[in-house]
Amino acid sequence: MSHPGLSPFPILIITERLILRPLLESDGPEIFGLRSDSGINQYLDRKRSQSLTEALEFIRNVSTHGMLYWAITRKSEDRLMGTVCLFNLSVESHTCEIGYELLRNHQGQGIMTEAVKEVMAFAGDVLGVTTFEAFTHQDNQRSIQLLEKLNFKSVERTDEAPTEVMHFRRSKGGIR
Numbered sequence: 371m372s373h374p375g376l377s378p379f380p381i382l383i384i385t386e387r388l389i390l391r392p393l394l395e396s397d398g399p400e401i402f403g404l405r406s407d408s409g410i411n412q413y414l415d416r417k418r419s420q421s422l423t424e425a426l427e428f429i430r431n432v433s434t435h436g437m438l439y440w441a442i443t444r445k446s447e448d449r450l451m452g453t454v455c456l457f458n459l460s461v462e463s464h465t466c467e468i469g470y471e472l473l474r475n476h477q478g479q480g481i482m483t484e485a486v487k488e489v490m491a492f493a494g495d496v497l498g499v500t501t502f503e504a505f506t507h508q509d510n511q512r513s514i515q516l517l518e519k520l521n522f523k524s525v526e527r528t529d530e531a532p533t534e535v536m537h538f539r540r541s542k543g544g545i546r
């Protein structure tokens with residue numbers, strides 16, 4: 371992903387309780403946890419990691435796939451609790467997609483709401499993103515609740531993705 375606002379990336383994002391930082395190889399066990407857990411992956415269309423080696427490979431490849439990937443950590447402990455990522459950034463249309471996941475023991479504490487709000491603020495302020503897109507399975511209630519809380523609205527699907535996937539969009543305004 372090449373964008374004048376991304377030089378240099380990685381960028382630290384600091385919120386009330388959290389530090390969002392780039393992924394490190396030392397995050398391997400937590401990334402393996404996220405990418406192998408059947409509950410976390412229930413609604414995600416991706417290949418599960420079978421081993422720590424695969425998780426490490428994923429970490430090494432993240433930047434080459436043009437995604438901005440942040441590890442979510444607490445200010446009090448530098449251990450990955452989940453991730454937020456921006457991808458499919460279009461400089462011309464000022465849009466990008468957003469994805470997120472939390473390890474089970476960190477869910478239900480408002481961590482993702484806090485993280486996504488600041489990532490969107492960063493994307494708006496630094497990258498000039500005005501429209502955020504998110505795709506989520508129609509049964510993924512936690513994800514839908516998160517998006518609705520952040521003022522994403524469900525929009526009619528115009529792409530080829532499976533029909534059980536819902537398309538949400540949030541346009542600029544009141545990101546914080």
Ligand SMILES: CC(C)(COP(=O)(O)OP(=O)(O)OC[C@H]1O[C@@H](n2cnc3c(N)ncnc32)[C@H](O)[C@@H]1OP(=O)(O)O)[C@@H](O)C(=O)NCCC(=O)NCCS
Nearest residue numbers: 410470471472477478479480481482483505506512513516
């Ligand atoms: C989607 C996902 C990140 C949502 O996680 P989450 O824990 O529900 O979201 P948050 O971290 O924002 O927490 C919100 C919950 O914390 C509660 N909470 C507790 N303390 C809080 C605080 N200080 N501030 C805000 N909310 C707080 C909220 O009330 C809310 O719970 P409720 O909806 O029952 O009222 C999580 O379910 C997940 O990782 N799923 C698997 C991966 C996935 O499907 N990703 C989506 C891909 S499209």
